[in-house]
Each structure stands twice: as structure tokens, then as C-alpha cells.
Amino acid sequence: AQSVTQLGSHVSVSEGALVLLRCNYSSSVPPYLFWYVQYPNQGLQLLLKYTSAATLVKGINGFEAEFKKSETSFHLTKPSAHMSDAAEYFCAVNRNQAGTALIFGKGTTLSVSS
């Protein structure tokens, strides 16, 4: 069965500091992995995806993630945090082969201080 674990429900960083949000997955089918961001009172916006091509994936807003099969991880990073990055971030893995049904982690709230 598929599952996603996000380590740390809340991460706080200073503006300009490195952002690292952790995600580990378990999947019985070839995994497709996604990071989504959610701003207050809004839906989910796709940041980036891994679908078995390059293991280092670049997304929007300067975010990137590296798929590590040996560690079953897909951590999200950004070299320099910006105030506008404050939001809730969700890691997800496909529930089915087509990737049209997702299992989400519990989410990590990112706070950015000046």
C-alpha cells in the first residue's frame, strides 16, 4: 500500500535561509511523487513532480526536490526562503498506476521570519 510521511508539521526559517521539507514514501507500484503548496483559503498548487524521468526535479518559485529510491525520500528544498513562501506544503504519492488518485502526507506549515 502507498503512504507518505512528512517529518515535521511545522518548519520555521529566516528569510534568505535554506528551506528543507522532508517527505518519505512507501509504494507498491512505481511511484509518482508530487509536492503541492496551499495558501490560506485556497486550493492546492503544484510545485513539482517526479514521474520516473530525472531524479532531480526543478519546480516553480525556485523549489526543487530529489528522488532517492534507496532512501524512499523526496525532500523539497529551496536555497533562499522568501516571505511569500510561507504556506502549507503537501507531499503526495500516486494511489494508482495512472497517478490520478493521490495519497497525501499530513502537510508541513512553513513559516518565514524577517
Place this chain on the structure above:
Amino acid sequence: KAGVTQTPRYLIKTRGQQVTLSCSPISGHRSVSWYQQTPGQGLQFLFEYFSETQRNKGNFPGRFSGRQFSNSRSEMNVSTLELGDSALYLCASSSEGQGRKEQYFGPGTRLTVT
């Protein structure tokens, strides 16, 4: 291209009533999935429709049902509402073209059951 739209955005219902939520996918997308988001349970997959057929179903009681029309628009119905059904209901659509596995989310319908 217009994004995923959901109506209504906010809804207040009384326990025991039923409710219908609507979702219009991105033009050309034939897959529509529904998710429930609550503070306690996080994001949970409800069901997915593709070409008017339910293709995947999550672990929700039969009070939760859906359908998809020939134009790919989808509706979700919840009968005999319970207080615990208060949540943000998110709809997502996806294209099944080669390499495309991501889902695009709407802004959600916030349902409050009193």
C-alpha cells in the same frame, strides 16, 4: 486556459440534509478526482471519475457519491449530513496525455454542517 472551477465556494447545511457540489475541470481533461480536507484527517481521496465512470474509490461511506457528465463536469453528493462532514472539498482534474500525471486543483467548496 481556465482552471478548475468549483461551485459553490461556501455552503452551510444542517445535520441530516443532503448537499451537491459541482466541479468543472480544465478544458480537455477527462479525469476528475475529489478530496476531503479536514484539520484532523488531512487530505483524503474520495473518488475519481473518468469518462463518466467511477474508476477509483477511497474509504468513505456510501453517503458520499458522485457522478460525471459527458462534458466531464462532475458532481459530488453527500446525503444525511453529519457534523464530521464539515470540511473543504477539493476537486482536481488531470489530463492523461503521455507523461502527464499531475492533478490541477480547484479552490474548493467549504462545507459547514451545523
